[in-house]
Amino acid sequence: MSIYIPVSGAAQSHEMYSLRVNGLVHEVKDAWIGESLLYVLRERLGLPGAKGACEQGECGSCTVIVDSKAVCSCLVMAADAVDTEILTVEGLGPDGALTDVQSAFLSEGGVQCGFCTPGFIVAVHHLLENNPQPSDDEIRESLSGNICRCTGYGRILEAVRTVADQRRQNS
Amino acid sequence: MPVLIPRNVDELVEVFQANPQAKLLAGGTDYMVEVNLHGRKPETMISLRRVKELTEWSVRTNQSRITIGAGVPYADMEVGEIARLVPALAQAARTVGSPQIRAAGTLGGNLGTCSPAGDSLPVLAALGATVHVIGPDGNRDIEFADFMVGVKKNSLQPSEFVHSVSLPLVEGWQGYAKVGTRNAMVISTASACLVRDSDEGFVAIALGSVGPTIIRAHAAESWLMKSTSLRGGSQLDPSIAQEFGRRVAQESRPIDDHRSTADYRRHAIGVLAQRLLTRSFS
Ligand SMILES: Cc1cc2nc3c(=O)[nH]c(=O)nc-3n(C[C@H](O)[C@H](O)[C@H](O)COP(=O)(O)OP(=O)(O)OC[C@H]3O[C@@H](n4cnc5c(N)ncnc54)[C@H](O)[C@@H]3O)c2cc1C
Ligand code: FES
Ligand code: FES
Secondary structure: OEEEOOOOOOOOOOEEEEEEEOOEEEEEEEEOOOOEHHHHHHHHOOOOOOOOOOOOOOOOOOEEEEOOEEEEHHHOEHHHHOOOEEEOHHHOOHHHOOOHHHHHHHHHOOOOOOOOHHHHHHHHHHHHHHOOOOOHHHHHHHOOOOOOOOOOOHHHHHHHHHHHHHHHHHO | OOEEEOOOHHHHHHHHHHOOOOEEEOOOOOHHHHHHHOOOOOOOEEEOOOOHHHHOEEEEHHHOEEEEEOOOEHHHHHOHHHHHHOHHHHHHHHOOOOHHHHHHOEHHHHHHHOOOOOOOHHHHHHHOOEEEEEEOOEEEEEEHHHHEEEOOEEOOOOOOEEEEEEEEOOOEEEEEEEEOOOOOOOOOOEEEEEEEEOOOOEEEEEEEOOOOOOEEOHHHHHHHHHHOOOOOOOOOOHHHHHHHHHHHHHHOOOOOOOOOOHHHHHHHHHHHHHHHHHHHOO
16 A cells, blocks of 8 residues: 655654656655645645635636546545646647747737637647547637636637647648 | 555555554545645555556446456456446546546545545445455455445544445446536535436436535435336436435535535536436337
C-alpha cells in the first residue's frame, strides 16, 4: 500500500509530496492537506496558467488534464494527485510556443480580457484530441463547463471550428 | 495528516477500520467545495481513486442485473454499455454539472452526499437499487429506500463505505427528467425517474428535490396500475396521464428555499410525471 505520510510526524499541517506536471516532477513542501491542485500549481509551483475564480467547479477557468481527463483543478485535492500525470496550459505547446488552438483563439478574436482563456484552451485541446471533428452541439456541450463573461462565445466556437478544419486539411 | 491511498478493497477495509475518523475522498466534487468555501478542515483522508474494484461494473445476465462500482464517474454512465442497459441512469448522468464535473464525480459520491437533489438517486429509487456496503463486519446489502434516511443523511455506519450498486435490467421504458434554471451546470429544482416494465405491467416513479429524501409516489403508482394497462402495445388516455401527474404532485413534500418555492416544485413535479408517463407510451 502506498501511504503518503508527513515527513515530520510532529507538524500536522506541513506535508511533503511530489507531483508530476507537464512531464516534470515537482516537490511540494510545507503544504496543507486541504490545498487544491489549483492553489498548489499557482502558489507553490509557479504555474499560474490555470485561473481561479469560483473555486467550486462552476466556471472552468482552472481546467487542467489529470490522467487524460479534463477536470477542475480547484476540486482536486493536490495531495491526492500524487502518481498522476498532470497537464496544464503551460505544457500544451513545446517550449512556450503557441499551439494551433491558442493561435486560433487569437486570430478569431476568442480572447478579450483573457481570464477564461487558459481554461478554454485546455478544454478545447481535450475535446479535439477525443473528437477531432465535433459538431456544433458537441462543441457547445464540451465547453458548457467553461464560463466567459466577455466574448459571448461566438468567436470561441469559431476558433474551435477553425482548428478542426485546419487539422483535417493537414492530416 | 496523511492521505491514505489503498489500492484494493482489502486495503481500503483495513485502513478505514484503523482510521474510523478518516474522510473518504472520491472525485472531490462535493468535498472540495466544502474545503474551499465552507471552512471544512480535512484531517486524515482516504482516497478511493486507486481502488480498482470500485471503478468496475459488470452484468449478470442470468439474474438480469447490472452492478456498478461506487467509483464509476458520470462520464462512464452517460454513453456506452451502461447507457444502453440503464438509459434513465445515463439521462440523469448527462444532466450533472459539466463535462469536468462528470469526469470526476462518482456514483458513490452522490450516495455519500445523499442530497435530495442528487441526480442519480431518483433512478436508484425507481429501479429499486440495492446498495452494497462493506465495513468492519463484512458486507451488507441495503435497499436504496433504507439507505437514504434524510437530507444529506445515509445509513452508513462508521468505517463503512459504498462498494457498488446493483440495479435490475428492466424490459420496457425508463426515463429521467429534471427542471432547473438552465441546461448546463444546474442543481435540480425538481426531478423524476419513471420506469415502466411492459412485461409485468408495472410502473415506478421516484421524485427528487421535492422532499427530504427521494420519494417513491407509491399511491399514484398503484392508482395508475389499477386504472390502465401498462403492458407493451397498450394505449394511454391523456386524461389518465394528467390525473397521474396530479396524484404524484400530491405525494411530493417540497419546501421553499433559495432555489425555488414549494408551489412551483409541486407544479413542476406533476408536469414531469405526466410528461414521463406520456413519453413511455410514445
Ligand atoms: C459545479 C458542480 C455542479 C454539480 N452538479 C450536480 C448535479 O447537477 N447533480 C448532482 O447530483 N450533483 C451535482 N454536483 C455534486 C457532485 O458532483 C455529485 O454529488 C457527485 O456525485 C459527488 O461525487 P464525488 O466522487 O465527487 O464525491 P466526493 O466529493 O469525493 O465525496 C462526496 C461525499 O461522499 C463520500 N463518499 C465518496 N465515495 C464514497 C463511497 N464509496 N462510500 C461512502 N461514501 C463515499 C465522501 O466522503 C463525501 O462525504 C455538482 C458539483 C459541482 C461542484
Ligand atoms: S475556479 Fe475551478 S471551476 Fe471555477
Ligand atoms: S475573455 Fe474575458 S472572461 Fe472570457
